[in-house]
Amino acid sequence: MVDRMLQFTHVQQHQPDKRAVPERREDFNEIYRSFSVQAAKVQSSRCSQCGVPFCSIHCPLSNDIPDWLKLTAEGRLEEAYEVSSATNNFPEICGRICPQDRLCEGNCVIEKGFESVTIGAVERFITDHAFEAGWVKPITPHLEREQSVAIVGAGPGGLAAAEQLRKRGYQVHVYDRYDRIGGLMIYGIPGFKLEKEIVTRRHALLEQGGIVFHLGAGIGDVDDDHTIAFSTLRERHDAVLIATGVYKSRDIGGPGVGLPGIVKAIDYLTASNRRSLGDVVPDFDSGLLDAAGKHVVVIGGGDTAMDCVRTAIRQGAASVKCLYRRDRANMPGSLREVKNAEDEGVDFVWLAAPEAFLGDNSITGVRAVRMKLGLPDATGRQSVDPVENSGFTLPADLVIKALGFDPEPLPTLWGEPALEVSRWGTLKVDHASFMTSLQGVFGAGDIVRGASLVVWAIRDGRDAAASMHRWLQQHAAADAQLNIQAAE
Incomplete structure (x- = not known):
């Protein structure tokens, strides 16, 4: 047991060791090694136990971070796991x-001057250790309810909602068009950030708890061999949660944009992850979605772009x-x-944007132009403007568009015109109840x-379940009252 917290003044921040670059470039295993019990205790003891925990405030799940850091520092790891998992399903x-x-560690009060507490690494350690110790148990509802709910989408939001509802005893059925649960956690995020066994381990636990998965x-x-009509789903269940995520890739214009060798990030990452999972992927085997030996240009600056460049x-x-x-x-x-x-x-090429894609039968290069930052736009971010006569060309055999995702047109795809969407195509909901325009x-x-982020999806799933x-x-209760009145 540590004597006290607030060890940040003489204990330096230390993230878990990374595997050496030459080693990690050769496989898709996670790059960070795990903390030992002692290292987790020491790093947790750096927490200042501040009166206003900005780490919790800036966590979408409002995790009780100072509490489980203190418990970890004291070696009370099972209690730390209970506190951590009380607000976070995964x-x-x-x-x-x-x-x-950008979230908890970036807002740690000791960040300026002493470097933040290694919150993420300790969070990972606590639950990994809990699994190894056998403390993580399947859901065991205190009662079984007859009412059933359907969750459309087995991503983080849908899974979090499914677990919360199952804890309350509902008969929970999760529907997903893919053959594995996890959504982008299984097919979008590469193994070097999240090994797939972590997701499949949760899958097994949720099934053991009584959640029924309908994959594929x-x-x-309409009802046919491949799909279930949304109307059928509503008839079959007492309530439905739509948690499909967004999978429609944003596109880019410009001459030559249709050339072979220009691909979407979601297609590229899915092919790579499926290969890692042992699936046969024809577009990878043909070379279309394989970066081996190619000059690759990834367009975009978000986390999806980072996943693509590191996969390549x-x-x-x-x-x-x-x-x-x-x-x-x-x-x-x-x-x-x-x-x-x-x-x-x-190699990052900052302040540059594509203006044309070169090649005859396939992509051979990207013509780009230098950009400069201007005045803030309507969102508060600085606008970007092209610099005159600044064009240059990057050789490219494979161009990956990582420009973000938009919603699919669900009202059209599901034959539900009364399902209202915003001008961006996202579902309109009452933000107090999460109810859509359909009862x-x-x-x-x-x-x-x-x-958005996985952590925000988990938060939304938990709130929607409530x-x-x-x-x-x-x-x-209303049905019961009607039955009583009918009996009288």
């Missing part, structure tokens, strides 16, 4: 993929460049990921807020 995942430098089950406007390195690309129209300080992705990418050999149909995660529980109980 702390071992958030500990790996959350951009802590897409939702559409591991596939054996001849060169990898990231083309981003703003500078390092204004990029939306995690700066920690940028540093990892640079260490692994990625008994709720929405949560990226399909409501737009492309609202669904209230609505279902009110509905059940």
Whole structure:
């Protein structure tokens, strides 16, 4: 047991060791090693236990971070796990993929001068240790309810909602068009950030708790061999949560944009992850989605772009460049990921944007123009303007567009014109209840807020589940009253 906290004045910050760059470039295993019990205790003891914990305030889940840091420092690891998991359904995942430098750690009160507490690494350690010790148990509801709910989408938001509702005893059915649960956690995020066994371990636990998964089950406007009509889903269940995420890739214009060899980030990452999972991927085997031996240019500056450039390195690309129209300080992705990418050999071309794609039968180069930052736009970010006569060309055999994602047109795809969406295509919901324009149909995660972080999807899923529980109980009470009146 430590004598006290506030050890930051003489204990330096130490992140878990990284595997050596030459080693990690050769595989898709996670690059960070795990803390030992002693290292986790020492690093947790650096917490200042401040009166106003900005780390918790800036965590979308409002995790009780100072509490589980103190418990870890004292060696009370099972209690630390209980506190950590009380507010977060998947702390071992958030500990790996959350951009802590922009959230909890970036707002740690000792950050200025002493470097922040290593919150993410300790969070990951706590739950990994809990799994190893056998403390993580399947859901065991105190009662079983007859009411059933459908969750459309097995990503982080849908899974968090499914677990919360199952804890309350509902019969929970999760529908997903893919053959594995996890959404972008399994097919979008590469293994060097999140090894797939971490997700499949949770899958097994959720099934053991009584959640029923219907995989390979897409939702559409009619019932057929491949899809279930959304109307059928509503008839089959007492309530429905739409947590599909956003998968429609944003595109880019310009001459030559249709040339072979220009691909979407989601297609590229999915192919790589499927290969790692042992699937046969024809577009990878043909070379279309394989960066081996190629000059790769990734367009974009978010975390998806970082995933693409680091994947290309591991596939054996001849060169990898990231083309981003703003500078390092204004990029939306995690700066920690940028540093990892640079260490692994990625070349960042800041303040540059593509204006044309060159080639005859396939892509051979990207003609780009230098950009300069201007006055803030309507969002508060500085505008970007092209610099005259600053064009240059980057050789490219593979161009990956990592420009973000938009919602699919669900009302059209599902034959539900009464399902209202915003002008951006996201679901319209009552933000107090998460109810959509359809009675008994709720929405949560990226399909409501737009492309965002896994941690925000988990938060939305938990909040939506609480609202669904209230609505279902009110509905059940009203039905019971009607039955009493009918009996009288």
